[in-house]
Amino acid sequence: MSSSGTETDSLASRQSKKPKYSKFTQQELPAWKPLYTPGIVIGAFSLIGIVFIPIGLASMAASQEVVELVDKYDVECVTASDKVGFIQDAKTNKACTRTITVPKPMKGPIQVYYQLENFYQNHRRYVKSRSDKQLRDNESASVIKTCEPEGTSEGGAPIVPCGLIAWSLFNDTYTFSVNKKAVQVNKKNIAWGSDRSSKFGSDVFPSNFQKGGLIGGGQLNEKLPLSEQEDLIVWMRTAALPTFRKLYGRIETDIMASDEITVVIQNNYNTYSFGGAKALVLSTTSWIGGKNNFIGCAYVATGSISLLVALAFVVLNVVKPRTLGDPSYLSWNKENPDYLH
Numbered sequence: 001m002s003s004s005g006t007e008t009d010s011l012a013s014r015q016s017k018k019p020k021y022s023k024f025t026q027q028e029l030p031a032w033k034p035l036y037t038p039g040i041v042i043g044a045f046s047l048i049g050i051v052f053i054p055i056g057l058a059s060m061a062a063s064q065e066v067v068e069l070v071d072k073y074d075v076e077c078v079t080a081s082d083k084v085g086f087i088q089d090a091k092t093n094k095a096c097t098r099t100i101t102v103p104k105p106m107k108g109p110i111q112v113y114y115q116l117e118n119f120y121q122n123h124r125r126y127v128k129s130r131s132d133k134q135l136r137d138n139e140s141a142s143v144i145k146t147c148e149p150e151g152t153s154e155g156g157a158p159i160v161p162c163g164l165i166a167w168s169l170f171n172d173t174y175t176f177s178v179n180k181k182a183v184q185v186n187k188k189n190i191a192w193g194s195d196r197s198s199k200f201g202s203d204v205f206p207s208n209f210q211k212g213g214l215i216g217g218g219q220l221n222e223k224l225p226l227s228e229q230e231d232l233i234v235w236m237r238t239a240a241l242p243t244f245r246k247l248y249g250r251i252e253t254d255i256m257a258s259d260e261i262t263v264v265i266q267n268n269y270n271t272y273s274f275g276g277a278k279a280l281v282l283s284t285t286s287w288i289g290g291k292n293n294f295i296g297c298a299y300v301a302t303g304s305i306s307l308l309v310a311l312a313f314v315v316l317n318v319v320k321p322r323t324l325g326d327p328s329y330l331s332w333n334k335e336n337p338d339y340l341h
Contacts, residue, residue: 037324038317042310049307056299062286063293067104070115072279073265074272083272094267098280099260106255106284112185113245113281114170116271121165121238129164130236135226138203150216153208160207161226161236167210169235171218174248174280175264178255185249191233200226200233217269245281 019025034040077096080086087094120126131147133140144151147162176183204227206220220229227233234246255261263280271278283290 045310052303060296066291110251117277167216169217
């Protein structure tokens with residue numbers, strides 16, 4: 001009987017799914033379990049407020065130093081009532097001259113951006129319409145499965161670069177002069193270095209691009225590899241929101257207050273057919289980047305709320321204090337907890 005009972009117990013233990021006891025499986029490893037006493041809670045909220053408010057004020061001050069000029073030109077640069085027909089007519093002269101007066105000194109380098117509105121680069125079909133293998137490797141020119149409807153030309157040859165993103169490349173151009181003196185725009189290193197070296201091949205050259213029945217946006221230089229065509233690389237990094245800015249170039253010289261910037265714009269890009277808008281943006285930078293009041297306001301608001309909460313806990317603790325229990329009765333502070341017996 002004893003032997004049979006032992007065998008039954010052994011068989012039951014083998015069939016049991018209960019894990020072998022260990023402090024790891026039973027979550028009994030040493031851990032820091034803080035007690036949220038009034039002093040700790042008040043101190044934590046006060047520390048957050050003391051740290052966040054100065055950071056927020058410094059960010060707001062840096063943002064106020066940034067000089068930003070925004071010129072929306074999409075309406076003024078089209079004289080015809082039929083804006084779509086005007087922009088699609090290849091024979092129409094689309095040059096447009098704009099004058100901007102600088103209100104404050106702008107220290108170089110001055111960032112030149114183009115801004116688009118109501119353009120959903122985050123649309124699922126638009127984002128997927130590209131071939132990363134084709135962009136990286138010359139031998140993958142025929143990998144165009146994900147590029148529809150801009151995968152092949154009318155003759156059936158693969159388009160490089162293929163897809164809707166490349167096809168809709170922004171193609172407005174800007175020529176600048178300050179006080180009637182021409183100013184060059186530096187378009188080198190406007191794209192991320194990692195994109196140039198890793199995502200776009202130095203042996204991949206454009207072919208059959210914008211040669212279909214419907215022309216989308218800008219053209220590409222077929223003699224330059226994709227890794228050197230930085231306008232394309234910047235455009236191919238799709239934006240998350242329908243209103244976005246992309247870097248066009250940099251003006252390396254300083255511009256003084258009251259100077260007049262004359263911009264000759266070639267208004268080629270069609271934003272009129274989908275109700276979009278476009279603007280030219282000139283901006284200086286600070287240690288937080290461009291003009292951005294949200295970051296500073298968010299830090300100040302979070303810090304202020306934390307200080308108010310800390311003050312509320314102080315008042316509550318003074319007016320209606322609560323006796324703290326003995327921590328030694330907590331289960332994790334007992335040497336022999338009852339549930340182990």
